[in-house]
Amino acid sequence: xxxxxxxxxxxxxxxxxxxxxxxxxxxxxxxxxxxxxxxxxxxxxxxxxxxxxxxxxxxxxxxxxxxxxxxxxxxxxxxxxxxxxxxxxxxxxxxxxxxxxxxxxxxxxxxxxxxxxxxxxxxxxxxxxxxxxxxxxxxxxxxxxxx
Numbered sequence: 590x591x592x593x594x595x596x597x598x599x600x601x602x603x604x605x606x607x608x609x610x611x612x613x614x615x616x617x618x619x620x621x622x623x624x625x626x627x628x629x630x631x632x633x634x635x636x637x638x639x640x641x642x643x644x645x646x647x648x649x650x651x652x653x654x655x656x657x658x659x660x661x662x663x664x665x666x667x668x669x670x671x672x673x674x675x676x677x678x679x680x681x682x683x684x685x686x687x688x689x690x691x692x693x694x695x696x697x698x699x700x701x702x703x704x705x706x707x708x709x710x711x712x713x714x715x716x717x718x719x720x721x722x723x724x725x726x727x728x729x730x731x732x733x734x735x736x
Contacts, residue, residue, distance in 0.1 A: 611639065611646045614720040615702075618650065625691060628723035630707040630716045636692075637665040637680070644678070644694070652696040654678055659706070660689040 615627035631639050636659070644654045656679040687693060694702045705723040707716045717729055 609639070609642055611643045612707075612716070612720075613643065613646050613704075614724040614726065615647075615650060616725045620725060622725050623723070624688075625703045625705045625723045627702070628705040628707055628720040629692065630711065630720060631709050633709055634662055635665055636661065636706070640678075640680075647694060647702055651694055651700050651702050652698055654694050655697050656681060656695040657692065658683050658687060658695075659692040660687070 609632060612630035612632070613627065616622070629643060631643075633639065640657065644657075648654070655677070658681045660683045661680075683689065683691075684693065690706050692704045692706050694704070696702075705719065707719050711719070721728060
């Protein structure tokens with residue numbers, strides 16, 4: 590990601606420019622509840638193409654990401670990598686106890702985030718409801734309105 594300018598700061602992450610804003614909702618810092626820390630609603634089924642932007646978005650909370658574990662679909666599994674220059678991030682399958690719809694991201698200082706991955710074809714209303722539930726946030730005001 591460019592030459593080191595003499596700074597001791599790790600300049601590999603966050604990445605310079607997201608290509609697309611990730612649809613992400615996290616629990617408030619310091620809160621814990623449930624089995625996940627929030628949710629991510631990707632734009633496509635090829636999650637590896639969106640990891641760069643997701644990692645950039647969670648870096649303030651997680652720190653530099655070193656490893657990502659998930660039950661990859663066939664397209665993403667075939668790629669098994671993310672953008673060039675990101676080779677320092679390990680892409681792995683899920684841990685034995687990891688649900689198939691949860692992605693775990695691991696940082697350099699024993700930090701970790703577990704994100705429920707919402708299917709990209711979910712309706713905005715479904716996605717909002719699932720994301721709020723995963724992030725421990727109240728339902729949106731119009732969620733109780735009849736469809």
